[in-house]
Amino acid sequence: MDTLASYDELPYDSLPLPETQPDFLAAVARLHGFVAPDPSQARILELGCAQGGNLIPLAWRWLESDCVGVELSRVQAQAGADFIHRLGLPNVRIVHGDLAALPDDLGEFDIIIAHGVFSWVPPAVRHALLDVCRRHLSPHGIAYISFNVAAGWHALQPLRTALIERTSAELPAPERHRQALRVLDQLQAEWSDPFLLKEIAYLKTATPSYLFHEYLAEFNAPMGFGEFAAQLDAHGLRYVGEAGPRRAVVELEDAWGLTPEGMAGRWRDAEAALDDALAIRFRRALVARDDAPCAQPPQAEALRGLAFHADLHSDEEIDLETSTEQGFLNPAGNTFPVALPAMKAAVMALSAAYPGALGYAALLSAASQVLAEYGAGADVDEAAFRDALFQLVLLHGLMPAVVAGSFAVEPGERPCANALALQQANTPGWVVSGARHVAMDLDPTGRMLLGMLDGTRSVDAIASVMRATLAQSGLELPQETVAELTHQQLWLFARQGLLTEPSGP
Ligand SMILES: C[S@@+](CC[C@H](N)C(=O)[O-])C[C@H]1O[C@@H](n2cnc3c(N)ncnc32)[C@H](O)[C@@H]1O
Structure with a gap:
């Protein structure tokens, strides 16, 4: 083959x-x-x-x-x-x-x-x-x-079987995918199992490649x-x-x-x-x-030698006084519960440093500093802190790394995207990736903005180009509104590590 x-x-x-x-x-x-x-x-x-x-x-x-x-x-x-x-x-x-x-x-x-x-x-x-x-x-x-x-997939097998049986394997993949979408409509009308109906609803919004290569693939074992x-x-x-x-x-x-x-x-x-x-x-x-040293189940003790980064926020005011559980959200919309005040403070410190990472000791002292700044007792019980950190790391609310580091570059007077971000933004079919290797969900306007950041234009000039382009597509907006939106988007790019210092004069 x-x-x-x-x-x-x-x-x-x-x-x-x-x-x-x-x-x-x-x-x-x-x-x-x-x-x-x-x-x-x-x-x-x-x-x-x-x-x-x-x-x-x-x-x-x-x-x-x-x-x-x-x-x-x-x-x-x-x-x-x-x-x-x-x-x-x-x-x-x-x-x-x-x-x-x-x-x-x-x-x-x-x-x-x-x-x-x-x-x-x-x-x-x-x-x-x-x-x-x-x-x-x-x-x-x-x-x-x-x-x-197998344990989790077992319940989904009837859906895969129905999609395979009711679509034609000899059709080209894009056509077979369209056929599969029609089959999902039929199954929604025929079936009543809430678990399968939930998956069907998800598949109707999933990308064509996921539906096709997961459910219609010749092999999925x-x-x-x-x-x-x-x-x-x-x-x-x-x-x-x-x-x-x-x-x-x-x-x-x-x-x-x-x-x-x-x-x-x-x-x-x-x-x-x-x-x-x-x-x-x-x-x-x-x-x-199998000739390498044997691993073991994860140990909280090992956190001491690691660094951490996180892009979390909370929609509520953060309560650093009590152990009331509060939800912190990541950009994908997943919620991570945190109760320990010192851990809430640590999440705040990490979010301020993002995409940078803080080592264990630096995180502990940053948490204590945040607690002190907000007038909460700055003493941190390290054992409780380590346990809470362990839980968040295992859930991937905080991501561990072996090296601490900082990335931040502010938009500056003439914002400049790094060469990878420029190439991704300007090539159809490529997703823009942030410094921490996350896929960025940019709409066409966001991609266009990113794709023009070659370090030659001032922020005002960029906003003018954006306004003219939006007007061409029928969206007339006041200059101040476009300037404000541009400014916000540029800071988002900076936070995701997409900007660099312009090179040369
Ligand atoms: C489900 S996709 C996953 C792609 C990618 N790893 C990702 O996660 O985005 C499976 C990929 O494996 C490739 N593949 C399948 N069999 C292969 C083989 N024998 N040798 C090399 N690539 C293969 C397919 O062409 C396809 O790109």
Whole structure:
């Protein structure tokens, strides 16, 4: 096979995946007592990388890394190669080819990413993927492998079956997708199971590529954690931990005195039990070679060696005096409950520093400072603080990293977007990615604004161009309104790390 027609016809929405950031992966590994290689100079391999919407921004941010993507769909691989060429990025390439036929001399990688691939390929390619990990991971390297989990997927199978049976496999992918939308309408009228109806409602708003490649894909083979772990064993690999947000954490009782291997066995059984208890649908597993040191369930103690970043806000006034639970929202609209006043203060400090990250000690003292500034007692009970931090990190309200750092660049007099953001904004089909590797939800006006920030225009000149362009599309707005909107949007770009200092005079 020299290409994949379905992905050529209907390319996957190739997005940045925050959980694949090298410093995040290294941080999660450390929570599990596993020391991964230095993320700033990692060799990174992404299998089934589509057009590189994840890999290219990683290479851009980690300029000393060396990144290789492998993609079987010729159209997607070519789109990625063209984008890299236009960006002139030297540390990333996308190879058009089959992950099951990689050359032995490809070398060793500190990070191997396979997102949305394992469950969606034939069994032979699934085995080949694990083989690639065993053959090409460096001794302490980590692989990120996401997969659909049988426990949660079981209830969705009737929907997949109905969509497959009632659409024509011989149609080109975009047409079959349109047919599938009509089938969803029929199923909404015929079915009464609230769980399936909720999924149908979601699928009607989902991107065409998700509906098609998840529900109409030739292969979609959900697997239990136990079976996944057994397949790792058979390929000389071992589970390190979970890179996805966790709703519950495995705690092993009476684990004192167990060897790391003995503990790993107990842990594996407990993870398998969680699949059923929580009807888990999707996992993002971190995996290492079986000759690397054995990992363990996550430990709050390990937080002391990490840094954290967060983009959270609250719609309510924050109560730093009492332990009343309050919800903090991230830009995707997910809510994270926080009760401990010191943790509320820490979230405030992190949000002010975003996209920068604060190390554990700096975060503790920033929280204490915020409490003092607001007249609340500045003494922080460190054990309670660490427990609250642990919960938020496991939920991905706060993201851990192995290095602290700051990014902020203010819009300045002549705002200038970095070369990646400019190229993404000006290329249809590419999503703009923020400094913390999040997909930015920009409307066409926002993209246009970002795409003109080449450092040559003043903020007033930018607002005038925006006003004229909006007028051309029939939207007449006063200059002050456009200036205000432009100003707000520029600060949003700055907060997401999209701006840079203009180069040259
Ligand atoms: C569901 S998409 C996920 C894309 C991307 N990893 C992401 O998460 O956005 C699966 C990708 O794997 C690619 N793929 C499938 N089989 C492959 C193979 N044998 N070798 C290389 N790529 C493959 C597909 O073409 C497609 O781009």
